Amino acid sequence: MSITIKDIASTLGISPSTVSRALNGHPDIxxxxxxxxxxxxxxxxxxxxxxxxGLRTKRSFTIGVLVPKIASHFFSSALSGIQEVAVANNYxxxxxxxxESQNQERKYVKSLLSAxxxxxxxxxxxxxxxxxxIKAIVDNKVPLVFFDRISDSFNVxxxxxxxxxxxxxxVTHLIDTGCRKIVHLAGPDNLTASYNRMQGYKxxxxxxxxxxxxxxxxxxxxxxxxxxxAIHRLMGQNGDIDGIFTVNDELGxxxxxxxxxxxxxxxxxxSVVGFGDFPICRIVEPNLTSIRHNxxxxxxxxxxxxxxxINHKNIDGGSRRVIPSELVVRDSSKTx
Amino acid sequence: MSITIKDIASTLGISPSTVSRALNGHPDIxxxxxxxxxxxxxxxxxxxxxxxxGLRTKRSFTIGVLVPKIASHFFSSALSGIQEVAVANNYxxxxxxxxESQNQERKYVKSLLSAxxxxxxxxxxxxxxxxxxIKAIVDNKVPLVFFDRISDSFNVxxxxxxxxxxxxxxVTHLIDTGCRKIVHLAGPDNLTASYNRMQGYKxxxxxxxxxxxxxxxxxxxxxxxxxxxAIHRLMGQNGDIDGIFTVNDELGxxxxxxxxxxxxxxxxxxSVVGFGDFPICRIVEPNLTSIRHNxxxxxxxxxxxxxxxINHKNIDGGSRRVIPSELVVRDSSKTx
DNA sequence: GCAAACACTTCAATCGTTTGAATTAACAAG
DNA sequence: CTTGTTAATTCAAACGATTGAAGTGTTTGC
Numbered sequence: 001m002s003i004t005i006k007d008i009a010s011t012l013g014i015s016p017s018t019v020s021r022a023l024n025g026h027p028d029i030x031x032x033x034x035x036x037x038x039x040x041x042x043x044x045x046x047x048x049x050x051x052x053x054g055l056r057t058k059r060s061f062t063i064g065v066l067v068p069k070i071a072s073h074f075f076s077s078a079l080s081g082i083q084e085v086a087v088a089n090n091y092x093x094x095x096x097x098x099x100e101s102q103n104q105e106r107k108y109v110k111s112l113l114s115a116x117x118x119x120x121x122x123x124x125x126x127x128x129x130x131x132x133x134i135k136a137i138v139d140n141k142v143p144l145v146f147f148d149r150i151s152d153s154f155n156v157x158x159x160x161x162x163x164x165x166x167x168x169x170x171v172t173h174l175i176d177t178g179c180r181k182i183v184h185l186a187g188p189d190n191l192t193a194s195y196n197r198m199q200g201y202k203x204x205x206x207x208x209x210x211x212x213x214x215x216x217x218x219x220x221x222x223x224x225x226x227x228x229x230a231i232h233r234l235m236g237q238n239g240d241i242d243g244i245f246t247v248n249d250e251l252g253x254x255x256x257x258x259x260x261x262x263x264x265x266x267x268x269x270x271s272v273v274g275f276g277d278f279p280i281c282r283i284v285e286p287n288l289t290s291i292r293h294n295x296x297x298x299x300x301x302x303x304x305x306x307x308x309x310i311n312h313k314n315i316d317g318g319s320r321r322v323i324p325s326e327l328v329v330r331d332s333s334k335t336x
Numbered sequence: 337m338s339i340t341i342k343d344i345a346s347t348l349g350i351s352p353s354t355v356s357r358a359l360n361g362h363p364d365i366x367x368x369x370x371x372x373x374x375x376x377x378x379x380x381x382x383x384x385x386x387x388x389x390g391l392r393t394k395r396s397f398t399i400g401v402l403v404p405k406i407a408s409h410f411f412s413s414a415l416s417g418i419q420e421v422a423v424a425n426n427y428x429x430x431x432x433x434x435x436e437s438q439n440q441e442r443k444y445v446k447s448l449l450s451a452x453x454x455x456x457x458x459x460x461x462x463x464x465x466x467x468x469x470i471k472a473i474v475d476n477k478v479p480l481v482f483f484d485r486i487s488d489s490f491n492v493x494x495x496x497x498x499x500x501x502x503x504x505x506x507v508t509h510l511i512d513t514g515c516r517k518i519v520h521l522a523g524p525d526n527l528t529a530s531y532n533r534m535q536g537y538k539x540x541x542x543x544x545x546x547x548x549x550x551x552x553x554x555x556x557x558x559x560x561x562x563x564x565x566a567i568h569r570l571m572g573q574n575g576d577i578d579g580i581f582t583v584n585d586e587l588g589x590x591x592x593x594x595x596x597x598x599x600x601x602x603x604x605x606x607s608v609v610g611f612g613d614f615p616i617c618r619i620v621e622p623n624l625t626s627i628r629h630n631x632x633x634x635x636x637x638x639x640x641x642x643x644x645x646i647n648h649k650n651i652d653g654g655s656r657r658v659i660p661s662e663l664v665v666r667d668s669s670k671t672x
Numbered sequence: 673g674c675a676a677a678c679a680c681t682t683c684a685a686t687c688g689t690t691t692g693a694a695t696t697a698a699c700a701a702g
Numbered sequence: 703c704t705t706g707t708t709a710a711t712t713c714a715a716a717c718g719a720t721t722g723a724a725g726t727g728t729t730t731g732c
Binding site (some may be wrong): 080136 | 338385386387390396408413432433447449451477593615619
């Protein structure tokens with residue numbers, strides 16, 4: 001059906017091994033044969049069969065990426081960064097969406113191991129308890145890098161957003177602009193990213209000598225519906241809340257919309273700061289102050305780190321890279 | 337390194353072929369051996385080597401998907417639908433982002449052909465002139481389905497959004513609510529989707545006996561910056577514009593933001609209707625009226641169509657499936 | 673003039689799985 | 703006791719590319 005190395009060999013009257021070496025730039029091959037082989041290959045529109053080549057060389061030129069959700073600003077941007085690096089390395093990317101399900105994640109890992117991917121980039125599904133499937137990757141000595149949703153149970157490189165510092169920065173900004181009673185709409189705290197943002201929130205309060213009120217920390221599990229309910233409840237009982245810091249911009253936007261629907265003025269009565277600097281920050285009215293944390297860069301560096309392992313450049317064990325973030329002040333927060 | 341069929345065979349003292357047949361449920365194998373093989377395989381954590389198996393069977397259990405951009409609501413949702421179907425068929429998905437570059441697209445096709453994917457799902461990059469790379473797919477008899485960004489030059493199945501009818505519906509709604517001078521912020525007209533939306537716009541005007549003014553049709557190439565400039569220009573010279581229909585919601589949102597910045601009241605002075613029903617419709621103030629067109633469903637059906645080809649169920653040539661859309665009226669349009 | 677060095681090229685095995693055909697064993701039929 | 707049938711298993715050749723080792727000539731050195 002499709003052209004093979006043998007077809008080229010036989011039409012040229014030479015052996016397949018010579019063709020292979022010619023195409024791969026082996027120095028043993030004379031300039032003359034190399035040229036004729038390459039010319040014919042191009043003319044016949046030859047493409048190596050990656051399965052055959054991979055079987056022999058034990059390299060699939062494919063990496064597997066696991067993300068909880070493709071349709072999100074953070075992950076689709078990170079995927080762009082990953083793709084960029086993969087292309088530069090002549091690699092392909094198998095993208096799998098776990099839908100936050102551990103079971104799905106386990107299946108994908110199995111199937112990617114079977115596909116003999118040369119490496120894994122994983123952002124874990126939330127609610128991780130049993131992570132034996134991750135162990136299978138490590139046991140098979142397949143390179144692995146965690147990004148964003150990481151686990152400390154494994155000695156592999158990790159690329160993270162600047163969650164603690166970013167959150168700290170956000171909350172310090174709220175305090176500096178006069179907020180004293182600050183709510184945190186939090187994520188699932190078994191995710192390091194959410195956990196670290198919460199810690200950043202707490203530390204910022206401590207640093208300014210504001211007591212931490214656990215009742216003001218509301219786990220919302222990334223669901224805007226929960227954010228809405230929490231705000232309705234809190235604003236009813238606590239008239240003096242003057243700031244909200246949300247674990248991501250989706251909840252931040254929801255917070256603004258909910259407050260507006262309750263006729264509470266943002267930022268005059270309540271300031272809101274999100275996390276992520278998603279495009280929606282500039283759409284919501286008032287524009288949402290947020291922490292920019294470059295998901296594209298996170299994907300890019302995660303992929304670079306993976307390829308440095310794949311290419312045996314260096315195997316840095318549980319190294320940890322934190323991608324810097326910055327505060328972007330917009331209209332949802334202002335000095336009171 | 338990793339467990340092979342031979343390892344199982346030798347520990348069990350049987351031949352590799354028996355192991356292979358046992359694992360694949362071949363009827364020739366006795367219940368007894370089948371069980372012992374399967375048990376041992378599970379115990380040793382055996383995973384077939386897809387490269388070896390694929391080389392022999394000429395099936396990679398992988399499909400390739402080409403999209404212009406991953407980080408967009410439309411495509412990431414479509415990808416979710418595709419993934420869903422792929423998983424159900426025990427397939428993997430190689431996702432490639434062409435970044436609207438034909439050159440990148442060409443490279444990806446080459447590389448996916450080399451990876452011997454069993455099928456292609458393609459949403460073309462804009463500005464298609466030379467599509468010889470697509471011909472290579474057809475020539476290699478690899479199943480292919482176009483979705484959303486389609487080309488009529490090939491006799492392959494196509495899955496589209498209801499572009500013409502949806503646009504027609506949107507513009508009819510504008511006219512019905514009293515708009516007479518309606519601007520269309522259009523996409524690149526070499527994309528069937530944009531082209532059809534423009535045609536829907538025109539037809540709706542015709543149907544209501546409103547003359548088409550070509551000066552009110554502004555190609556924006558999906559770039560919000562162009563939308564902003566166009567609105568500034570048009571609203572300056574044409575005081576009587578009372579409606580805007582945009583090729584997608586991103587431009588619709590930009591239109592609202594621009595009009596607001598010019599102190600033009602939406603919807604009182606100018607109504608705006610977008611296309612896509614992206615989540616941002618409910619964030620922008622006023623909420624954007626739009627056409628809902630279910631990208632998840634488009635991805636799903638495109639994948640289903642591809643798999644029916646892969647599994648030789650039916651090879652429906654240039655069939656065309658249009659996924660229904662619906663008008664979602666929000667606050668950016670109202671009866672004047 | 674013979675061996676050694678060199679430049680290419682081919683041979684043949686291999687990667688792990690699949691599969692048509694051959695083999696073996698067990699048993700029934702004549 | 704031979705033959706035929708069936709069931710279960712093994713043999714061996716693929717699939718297409720890669721690669722160490724062996725094989726060609728040709729040239730160089732002494």
